[in-house]
Amino acid sequence: MSIFLKRVYEPVDEFDGYRILVDRLWPRGISKEKAGLAEWMKEVAPSAELRKWFCHKLELFEEFRVRYIQELQTDEQKLQLVDHILNMAAKGKVTLLYGANDRVHNHAIVLQEELMRISNESKLV
Numbered sequence: 001m002s003i004f005l006k007r008v009y010e011p012v013d014e015f016d017g018y019r020i021l022v023d024r025l026w027p028r029g030i031s032k033e034k035a036g037l038a039e040w041m042k043e044v045a046p047s048a049e050l051r052k053w054f055c056h057k058l059e060l061f062e063e064f065r066v067r068y069i070q071e072l073q074t075d076e077q078k079l080q081l082v083d084h085i086l087n088m089a090a091k092g093k094v095t096l097l098y099g100a101n102d103r104v105h106n107h108a109i110v111l112q113e114e115l116m117r118i119s120n121e122s123k124l125v
Contacts, residue, residue, distance in 0.1 A: 002017070002089060002092070002093040002094065003085070003089050003094050003095075003096065003112055003115050003116065003119075004016075004017075004093065004094070004095045004096070004112075005095070005096050005097075005098065005103075005108050005109065005112055006095050006096070006097055006098075007097070007098060007099065007100075007103070008021060008023070008027045008030060008035055008097040008098060008099050009027065009029075009030060009099070012034075012035075012036035015093070016036075016093070016095040017092050017093025017094055017095055018038045018039075018088050018089075018091075018092065018093065018094045018095070019035075019036055019037050019038050019039075019095050019097055020037070020038060020039045020040075020041055020085065020088075020094060020095070020096055020097060021035065021037050021039070021040040021041065021042075021097045021098075022041055022042075022044055022045055022096050022097065022098055022107070022108055022111055023042065023045055023097075023098055023099050023100075024042045024043075024045035024046070024048065024051060025042075025099075026040075027099035028099075035097070037097070041081050041084075041085075043077050043078065043081060044072075044078055044081040044082065044085070044111065045107060046064075046067075046068045046071060046107050047071060047075075050064065050067055050068060050071065051107075053067075056100065056102060056105070056106075058102075058105055061105045064107075064110075065110050068107055068110050068111075069110060069114055072110075072111070072114050073114075082114070082115065082118065085115060086115060086118060086119060089115070089119070096108050096111060096112060
């Protein structure tokens, strides 16, 4: 399973594979052409309420992680999108794109970890 992360502001690369923007809001200052997306899955991003609560405050990240994983595991629409991403990754490389400046404390990291956890669990069954 090949699921990678990349800031949407970085140049498109032929090795990115299937490029999915996973932000709820469109990133500032980038055109749709420059983004080079295959899909924009804004619904897989944290809810507006959770995003506003977190507000990229480092001290809230661990609680944010818990709450976002809960959304990913219980929201029907998010569950369907997670399945779709996993199906695409089973076919080839997928790159999840995000706009946050912090490359370590953002929702795309949590999403990638959850996708890898699900993938690994499905291999054990």
